[in-house]
Amino acid sequence: MAETIPSFADYDHIIVAMSTGKDSLACHLKLIEDGADPAKIEWWHHDVDGQEGSSLMDWPITRDYGAKLADAFGIPLYFSWKEGGFEREMCRDGAPTARNHFETPSGLKSAGGNSHKTGTRRKFPQCSADLSVRWCSAYLKIDVASTAINNQERFLGKRTLFVTGERAQESAARARYKTFEPHRTDLRHSPRRYRHVDHWRPIHAWSEEQVWDIIRRHGVNPHPAYHAGFGRVSCMNCIFMSHNQAATIQAHAPDRIGKLANYEKEFGCTIHRTLGVLERAAKGTPYEAATSEAMKRCLGEEYDLPILVDPKNWIIPAGAFGESCGPT
Numbered sequence: 001m002a003e004t005i006p007s008f009a010d011y012d013h014i015i016v017a018m019s020t021g022k023d024s025l026a027c028h029l030k031l032i033e034d035g036a037d038p039a040k041i042e043w044w045h046h047d048v049d050g051q052e053g054s055s056l057m058d059w060p061i062t063r064d065y066g067a068k069l070a071d072a073f074g075i076p077l078y079f080s081w082k083e084g085g086f087e088r089e090m091c092r093d094g095a096p097t098a099r100n101h102f103e104t105p106s107g108l109k110s111a112g113g114n115s116h117k118t119g120t121r122r123k124f125p126q127c128s129a130d131l132s133v134r135w136c137s138a139y140l141k142i143d144v145a146s147t148a149i150n151n152q153e154r155f156l157g158k159r160t161l162f163v164t165g166e167r168a169q170e171s172a173a174r175a176r177y178k179t180f181e182p183h184r185t186d187l188r189h190s191p192r193r194y195r196h197v198d199h200w201r202p203i204h205a206w207s208e209e210q211v212w213d214i215i216r217r218h219g220v221n222p223h224p225a226y227h228a229g230f231g232r233v234s235c236m237n238c239i240f241m242s243h244n245q246a247a248t249i250q251a252h253a254p255d256r257i258g259k260l261a262n263y264e265k266e267f268g269c270t271i272h273r274t275l276g277v278l279e280r281a282a283k284g285t286p287y288e289a290a291t292s293e294a295m296k297r298c299l300g301e302e303y304d305l306p307i308l309v310d311p312k313n314w315i316i317p318a319g320a321f322g323e324s325c326g327p328t
């Protein structure tokens, strides 16, 4: 079936949900190759840990790598997050969910957090394709982005293309996603608050080969975690981590995985129903590519390698085509 490419000239804004992983990067590169005007593009990155000091889930290097990646392409990068991030949401005990913060062209804004509806979590999100129980994606990414669109006047009376990088190859659940549909914030039929927002998944039909190929063509040095052997990059301590990923993190950042283990003990409930995270680490083998130097870079806060390299010298990272454990 022929691929449908939206007419970019019909949009005022193009937002790319930029995790800094390979799929969101491929979305941006495809937009450029398909002729989208870079001046209309902006990247949105959701900090899963928030910006209030929690360091439970995210790779420490991601923010700086993302900032330098955005600089290299001349694209504005806006960070957004739920206050207190994953940790606060997970520890909610008879309390309402926190508000969301989002950077905008006119500064930092906040919205939400006014609900009187209280709730208690005190357990990790469940490893399920159902977003109502795997609440991390819904509460820390999807809702944060929707809040940021709903609360910026600049999208009213305009047409916006919202771009995300899910691929059918990743899971049966993702295979069922539509490639193009009205975004959940769309108000195209509202006579008083018109806002047209389309959701496009431009690489939905792509294979992993195609993703790495476009990154190679543009000579982009991918997120350091790929060089350390990880096949998917979003949260370092993703609830979907494999035994080998757990073993790699245990070998290089025992304090980070130790925090997960402490919460498992406190909640009396492990992330996976049968084994605790440290038992899983004990069953795995650290990635060979996760050398001290490679992991030091992932665990640092300053990215010190070039972002763009000559495509002729581009090297496929060790994590490509490897274990692909991540959100289903």
Ligand code: SF4
Binding pocket: 048, 057, 125, 136, 137, 140, 234, 235, 237, 238, 239, 240, 326, 327
């Ligand atoms: S990467 Fe994993 S832990 Fe992080 S938000 Fe997504 S599913 Fe949740």
